[in-house]
Amino acid sequence: MKLRSSFVCQQCGYDTPQWYGKCPNCGEWNSLVETVKEDARLGTHVSAHDRTNSVKPQRLVDIRHIEKNRCKSGYGEFDRVMGGGVVPGSVTLLAGDPGIGKSTLVLHILASIGGLYVSGEESAEQVKLRAKRLGINGENIEMLAETNAEAIVGVIREKQEKINLVIVDSIQTVSSSDLDGMPGAVGQIRHSTELLIAAAKSQGTPIFIIGHVTKEGMIAGPKVLEHMVDTVLYLEGERFANARILRTLKNRFGAVEEVGIFEMAENGLKEVTNPSALFLQDRVKNVPGSVVTVIVEGSRPLLVEIQALVVPSQLAMPRRVGNGIDYGRLQLLVAILQKRLSIPLGTFDVFVNVSGGLTIEEPAADLAVAMAILSSFKNKPLDPATAVFGEVGLLGEVRRVAGEERRIKEAKRLGFTTVVSPQATRNLQQAGKLL
Numbered sequence: 297m298k299l300r301s302s303f304v305c306q307q308c309g310y311d312t313p314q315w316y317g318k319c320p321n322c323g324e325w326n327s328l329v330e331t332v333k334e335d336a337r338l339g340t341h342v343s344a345h346d347r348t349n350s351v352k353p354q355r356l357v358d359i360r361h362i363e364k365n366r367c368k369s370g371y372g373e374f375d376r377v378m379g380g381g382v383v384p385g386s387v388t389l390l391a392g393d394p395g396i397g398k399s400t401l402v403l404h405i406l407a408s409i410g411g412l413y414v415s416g417e418e419s420a421e422q423v424k425l426r427a428k429r430l431g432i433n434g435e436n437i438e439m440l441a442e443t444n445a446e447a448i449v450g451v452i453r454e455k456q457e458k459i460n461l462v463i464v465d466s467i468q469t470v471s472s473s474d475l476d477g478m479p480g481a482v483g484q485i486r487h488s489t490e491l492l493i494a495a496a497k498s499q500g501t502p503i504f505i506i507g508h509v510t511k512e513g514m515i516a517g518p519k520v521l522e523h524m525v526d527t528v529l530y531l532e533g534e535r536f537a538n539a540r541i542l543r544t545l546k547n548r549f550g551a552v553e554e555v556g557i558f559e560m561a562e563n564g565l566k567e568v569t570n571p572s573a574l575f576l577q578d579r580v581k582n583v584p585g586s587v588v589t590v591i592v593e594g595s596r597p598l599l600v601e602i603q604a605l606v607v608p609s610q611l612a613m614p615r616r617v618g619n620g621i622d623y624g625r626l627q628l629l630v631a632i633l634q635k636r637l638s639i640p641l642g643t644f645d646v647f648v649n650v651s652g653g654l655t656i657e658e659p660a661a662d663l664a665v666a667m668a669i670l671s672s673f674k675n676k677p678l679d680p681a682t683a684v685f686g687e688v689g690l691l692g693e694v695r696r697v698a699g700e701e702r703r704i705k706e707a708k709r710l711g712f713t714t715v716v717s718p719q720a721t722r723n724l725q726q727a728g729k730l731l
Contacts, residue, residue, distance in 0.1 A: 301475055301483040303328040329520075330483035332475055332490075367460065367502070370408030373557060373567040374401075376594075377529065377542050379550015382409070382461065385500045386549065387493050389467075389522065391507040391515045392531035397540055398506050400564050401531065402463045403427060405504075410436030411461035412451070416443040416469030416479075430564040443479060445472040445488040449495045459501045464492065466506040468516060480516075489524055522546060533560075534653030539574060540565060541593075541654065554594035572599035572710055575652040581680035585672030588712065589664030590685045590703035591656055597699065597706035599683065601651040602661065604668035609645045620650025621665060622657070629666050629688060636692030636724055639673060660697040662688035663716065667727060676731045682714040683707040684727070692724045 303315045305328055310321035318325050366381030375381050382388075392398045403426065406413055415423050420439040427434050442448055448470070452462060464470065470488040471479040478484070489505065496503045505525065508516040515522060515530075522528050528546040533539050542556035557571040568574050576599055580586065585604040590597050609615065618626040630646055633639045648665055650656055663686035671678050678684075685703055687695040696718045697703075704715045721727050 301330050301332050301477065304331045305329075330477070330481060330486075332483055332487045367409055369405045371405065371556075371567050372569075374405065374542065377544050377554050377556040378527065379547055379554075382502045383526070383549045384502060385497050386502050386526040387489075387496050387524075388502070388504045388527040388529060389507050389515070389525045390504055390529045390531065391509050393509060393513075396531050396533060397558075397560055397565055398531055399426070399465055400430065401542075401558070402465070402504055402506065403430060403432060404564055406437055406461055406463055407432045407434065409461045411459050411463070412438045412440060414440045414442060414448055414462065414464045416441075416464070417466060443469050443471060445470050445491045446474070449491050452495045452499060452501060458499070462496075462501055462503045464503060464505045466508060467521075468508050485521060486524075489521055493524060532655070537653035539568075539652050539654065551594070555596075557598075571596070572706065575600045575654060576710075578651070582677045584675045584677045585668050587664045587668040587671065587678055588683045588707075589661045590683055590707050590715075591658055591660055592699045592703065597703045598654075599707060599710060599712075600654055600656070602664045602668045603649045603651060604665070604672045605647040606641070606644050606669060606672040607647075609643055611645075614641070614643060615645045615647075617645075617647045619648070620653070620655050621648060621661065625659070625662070626665070628690075629662060630669070632688060632690060632692055632724070633666060633669060637670070637728060639670065641669075641673070644673070658697070659687040660685045660703075662686065663694055663721075663724075663727060666724060667716075667730075670728055671731055674731055678731060679714060681712050682716060682730070683712040684716040686716070686718045686721065688724065694718045694721050694723055694727065 302311050302313050304311050305319040305322060305324065308319065308322040310319055315328055319327050365384050368381045369375055390398055390402065413423060420441050423439060440451060448464065452459060467485055467489060468480045471484045472487050472491065475483055475487050492503055492505065510516050526548045530543045530545055532541050532543065538559050540558040540560055542558065544552045544554060546552065557568040558565040559568050559574060576588065579601050587602045588599055589602055590599055616626055616630060626648055630641050634641050646669060648668065664684040666688055667678060667684050685697065687697050689695050700717055700719060704717060707715050716727060716730065
């Protein structure tokens with residue numbers, strides 16, 4: 297059966313054999329997506345009556361429960377993110393920046409579980425060289441250097457014994473001979489993924505697909521790719537820093553709030569059981585502009601250092617630079633400090649950095665960022681045994697955040713005797729008196 301593709305507008309459904317940047321029907325930009333279609337002239341028609349007779353419903357109570365059959369990866373941090381382990385027949389998409397450690401992570405997991413490594417970007421000899429560097433002998437790993445989707449699925453289906461795990465590195469190099477177009481095209485990625493998902497579900501074999509990211513940090517390929525798979529993981533971190541954070545963007549078999557913390561060493565990724573110690577290991581005490589805050593990633597509190605530098609500006613418009621925090625949030629906090637505490641930051645450059653390469657998204661770090669800026673401006677260090685957290689409102693008030701008791705308990709466990717939190721500090725004026 298021959299397949300053909302056409303471009304369908306995701307807004308109005310307009311169908312055309314040619315790609316346009318702008319839909320000719322509704323005028324929407326970048327909405328035409330290549331879609332695979334069967335050629336009715338060459339295909340075989342299956343009547344609705346035959347299709348109905350072949351479908352048999354099942355009672356939910358009679359369906360086999362697969363939760364207890366999760367496969368452990370040997371990495372507690374990875375299993376935490378996956379919801380307890382790898383589910384049989386599941387398809388997981390792993391994405392991340394180039395060189396961040398995606399292939400290294402899956403090779404470690406495959407060495408623990410055993411299975412098939414399908415390489416489309418590297419030769420078998422190159423993968424062997426990387427495995428040797430990581431200290432992996434590969435006795436339970438089979439290599440397949442192949443980019444044809446039908447050939448990969450054929451190997452999975454023809455295996456006499458069940459494969460524990462299949463790694464496809466990467467989906468952008470895989471293409472189907474049934475569809476025109478170069479590897480990496482929207483239609484090729486979507487159709488190849490459909491074939492892999494069908495093989496995973498029918499054989500009960502879990503498949504990990506490695507995906508590229510665009511320069512904007514989005515997963516390359518059609519957005520529907522993320523909806524097709526069961527789990528979407530994202531490995532992030534500064535390329536020149538040691539910390540690596542594995543996040544869940546989607547998980548049909550577990551929570552999406554959990555994160556895994558890894559450290560990049562010479563012989564590969566190592567899981568970090570005490571992330572707070574990793575992020576605070578290079579901390580310099582009794583220096584103005586340094587404040588430790590407590591954030592919550594998933595169900596686990598982490599202590600990280602916020603660094604701020606406030607210097608007189610030589611520009612007409614002072615700079616606001618934030619690394620690891622949202623730029624808009626930084627602008628907001630600077631404006632609140634100027635208004636509520638009468639701090640003349642309008643002629644100063646403000647630089648804020650989250651140490652360790654971590655990116656903070658929750659507002660619980662607001663108070664720590666404000667205190668770090670205030671500490672640098674006044675050139676007065678905060679007591680090194682003090683941890684700070686809390687959300688700052690536009691009126692200068694300190695608002696409550698989730699998990700306050702867990703944050704306080706974790707800070708005291710690591711030796712911080714004073715915790716500035718919304719429980720005792722109601723506004724920025726009270727917090728500023730600590731300096």
